[in-house]
Amino acid sequence: MIAPSRLGRFADSVLVAMSGGVDSSLTAALLAGEGRPVIGVTMKTFCYSGVEGPSRTCCGLDGIADAKSVAAQLDMPHHVFDVEEDFTRDVIDDFVSEYAAGRTPIPCVRCNSFTKFRDLLRRADGLGCRWLATGHYARVVRPGAGRPELRRGADDRKDQTYFLWGIPRRALDRLLLPVGDLTKPQVRAEARRLGLDTADKPESFEICFVPDNDYAGVLRRYLPDDHPALSPGAIRLEDGSEAGRHPGYAHYTVGQRKGLPGGFAEPMFVLEIRPSSRDVVIGPRTSLARSRVVAGGVNWLADRPAAGERVGVRIRHGAPIVDADVLEATSTGFSLDLPTPQAAITPGQSAVLYRGDLVLGGGIIVSAGGPLASRVPGRS
Structure with missing residues (x-):
C-alpha cells in the first residue's frame, strides 16, 4: 500500500482531471483515501460523431464512461465539461496550420498549455477547489519558502514533463501529482488492490483526433484540395x-x-x-x-x-x-x-x-x- 504521507496533507478540496485511464483513476482514489473532498472532471474535447476510431483513447467516449465509472466507485461527484470550441481553436487549428507550414506539432503539448490547465484552473475556482490534481508522471516540489518547482517523474521511462513545459507557471502553486513518485507497474498494482475498474485498461498512444495515425486525412478535412501541403x-x-x-x-x-x-x-x-x-x-x-x-x-x-x-x-x-x-x-x-x-x-x-x-x-x-x-x- 502507498503511504498517504507521500501526498502531503491539505484540508482543502481537490479537482481531479480524470481521463478515464488508470493513472488519473488512481490519482482520484489516493486523494479520496486521504479523506479529502474530491471532485472529478472530464473534458469533452471535440465532436466524436464525425470521426471514426477515437472512442477508446484517453479523450474518447469510452474514456468519459470509464471516468464516470471510477468516480461512482469512489462515491465522488463527477462532471463532464465541453471544451470543444477551445480545443478546436487551440489544438486542431494549430495542428492543421503547423503541418500546412511544413512543421510537426505536438497536440498534447498544445492541449496542456492552452486548453486543459487553464480551463481546469477556472473550473476549480468555480467549484470552490483549492487544488488541482492530474495523473501525470511528474512531480511538484515545494522547497520551503521558494516557489513550487516542476521536476521529472521518478520513473524516467514514463516521465511526462516533456508535455507539461507550457502550462501556466501559476498552476504549480495549486498542482498535485500523486503518481509522479511511482512506476507504471506500481500504479497498476495499487489500482488492482483498490479494485478500480481501469486497473488493467490498455494505454492509449494515438492522438485523440487522429484515427489510425492518418494525419493527412485530418488535413484533408480542413484544407482545400489544392493546398500546397496536399499537392x-x-x-x-x-x-x-x-x-x-x-x-x-x-x-x-x-x-x-x-x-x-x-x-x-x-x-x-x-x-x-x-x-x-x-x-x-x-x-x-x-x-x-x-x-x-x-x-x-x-x-x-x-x-x-x-x-x-x-x-x-x-x-x-x-x-x-x-x-x-x-x-x-x-x-x-x-x-x-x-x-x-x-x-x-x-x-x-x-x-x-x-x-x-x-x-x-x-x-x-x-x-x-x-x-x-x-x-x-x-x-x-
Missing part, C-alpha cells in the same frame, strides 16, 4: 537533384525514413521540408545530425538559464536528455549549442530544458540553426 512536389537530394515525387509534404516529417525512394547505397531520411517550393529534401543518416537548436514561444517554469550555462535538453518525446550550452535565453526564446550533435531536430517539436531533474521551461523548435526567433506561428 505533389519533388523529393530532392541535398545537391538539388530530383530523386522522386511525393503526394504532398504533409505526409513527411524530419527524420522520417518510410515512404522514400529506394535504390541508394544507404538508407535515406527526410532532412528538410520546404513549403514554398513543396520540396522534401532527403539524405543519409549522417546528414540528420545538428549541433544547434533554436526555439521560440518559450514558457519558463523556473528562472531562465544564463548564457554560457550548461543544461540538459530533450528534443523529442522518448529521446534522452543530452547536454546543451545556452547561447541565449530570453523571455521569448532560446538558442543552444549541442556538444554532441543530435539527429532529427524537428521544427514544431518541443525542446525542454532541465537542470538536473528540475524543469526550467521549454519552447517550440524553430530550426536547427539561424537567428533566435521571438515567436512561433500559431502561438501567442
Whole structure:
C-alpha cells in the first residue's frame, strides 16, 4: 500500500482531471483515501460523431464512461465539461496550420498549455477547489519558502514533463501529482488492490483526433484540395537533384525514413521540408545530425538559464536528455549549442530544458540553426 504521507496533507478540496485511464483513476482514489473532498472532471474535447476510431483513447467516449465509472466507485461527484470550441481553436487549428507550414506539432503539448490547465484552473475556482490534481508522471516540489518547482517523474521511462513545459507557471502553486513518485507497474498494482475498474485498461498512444495515425486525412478535412501541403512536389537530394515525387509534404516529417525512394547505397531520411517550393529534401543518416537548436514561444517554469550555462535538453518525446550550452535565453526564446550533435531536430517539436531533474521551461523548435526567433506561428 502507498503511504498517504507521500501526498502531503491539505484540508482543502481537490479537482481531479480524470481521463478515464488508470493513472488519473488512481490519482482520484489516493486523494479520496486521504479523506479529502474530491471532485472529478472530464473534458469533452471535440465532436466524436464525425470521426471514426477515437472512442477508446484517453479523450474518447469510452474514456468519459470509464471516468464516470471510477468516480461512482469512489462515491465522488463527477462532471463532464465541453471544451470543444477551445480545443478546436487551440489544438486542431494549430495542428492543421503547423503541418500546412511544413512543421510537426505536438497536440498534447498544445492541449496542456492552452486548453486543459487553464480551463481546469477556472473550473476549480468555480467549484470552490483549492487544488488541482492530474495523473501525470511528474512531480511538484515545494522547497520551503521558494516557489513550487516542476521536476521529472521518478520513473524516467514514463516521465511526462516533456508535455507539461507550457502550462501556466501559476498552476504549480495549486498542482498535485500523486503518481509522479511511482512506476507504471506500481500504479497498476495499487489500482488492482483498490479494485478500480481501469486497473488493467490498455494505454492509449494515438492522438485523440487522429484515427489510425492518418494525419493527412485530418488535413484533408480542413484544407482545400489544392493546398500546397496536399499537392505533389519533388523529393530532392541535398545537391538539388530530383530523386522522386511525393503526394504532398504533409505526409513527411524530419527524420522520417518510410515512404522514400529506394535504390541508394544507404538508407535515406527526410532532412528538410520546404513549403514554398513543396520540396522534401532527403539524405543519409549522417546528414540528420545538428549541433544547434533554436526555439521560440518559450514558457519558463523556473528562472531562465544564463548564457554560457550548461543544461540538459530533450528534443523529442522518448529521446534522452543530452547536454546543451545556452547561447541565449530570453523571455521569448532560446538558442543552444549541442556538444554532441543530435539527429532529427524537428521544427514544431518541443525542446525542454532541465537542470538536473528540475524543469526550467521549454519552447517550440524553430530550426536547427539561424537567428533566435521571438515567436512561433500559431502561438501567442
